[in-house]
Amino acid sequence: MRYDIRDQLSRRDAEITVEIDAPAPMGTEIEFRGNVTGEVTLHNMGDEIAAWGHLNATARLECSRCLEMHEVPMRLDFSEACSFAQIDEPLAYTHVADEDESAAIPILDGETVDLSELVRQLLVLHAPQRSLCRPDCNGICPQCGTNLNNGACDCGNEDVDPRLAPLRNLLK
Numbered sequence: 001m002r003y004d005i006r007d008q009l010s011r012r013d014a015e016i017t018v019e020i021d022a023p024a025p026m027g028t029e030i031e032f033r034g035n036v037t038g039e040v041t042l043h044n045m046g047d048e049i050a051a052w053g054h055l056n057a058t059a060r061l062e063c064s065r066c067l068e069m070h071e072v073p074m075r076l077d078f079s080e081a082c083s084f085a086q087i088d089e090p091l092a093y094t095h096v097a098d099e100d101e102s103a104a105i106p107i108l109d110g111e112t113v114d115l116s117e118l119v120r121q122l123l124v125l126h127a128p129q130r131s132l133c134r135p136d137c138n139g140i141c142p143q144c145g146t147n148l149n150n151g152a153c154d155c156g157n158e159d160v161d162p163r164l165a166p167l168r169n170l171l172k
Contacts, residue, residue: 065139
């Protein structure tokens with residue numbers, strides 16, 4: 001996600017839009033199916049670079065109930081502050097002008113504009129923490145681990161917590 005556009009963005013109020021169509025950056029700890037696509041507009045505001053646009057990706061996530069892998073389409077619109085600082089410079093991530101603001105995301109890798117860190121952070125922040133393979137997922141059996149979406153298991157529900165035993169009579 002590197003672009004040789006630093007010269008085009010070097011003056012105040014310069015603006016450029018770039019198309020994104022690349023594999024997800026490393027470091028997301030999420031598996032993605034296919035490329036991340038979208039559009040990012042960069043606008044030089046003087047001290048910072050305003051970045052906005054949209055991204056599309058398909059994440060492969062584990063269902064929170066049955067633990068099966070499934071695909072989750074992601075579409076995110078964003079607006080972030082970036083800076084002409086080197087990505088590999090650790091201090092670039094600490095410069096904050098105001099206590100209530102987060103640090104601007106550095107976008108330089110040598111002399112080229114590298115949007116991979118911006119895209120990586122956006123994907124990680126917008127990925128669902130929990131997802132279901134389908135709304136009516138039955139989950140797994142707590143005793144044997146059988147996926148209950150594929151059918152009932154052979155486990156008996158005879159082991160009842162004695163504190164909850166009186167509730168069983170309500171089901172009869």
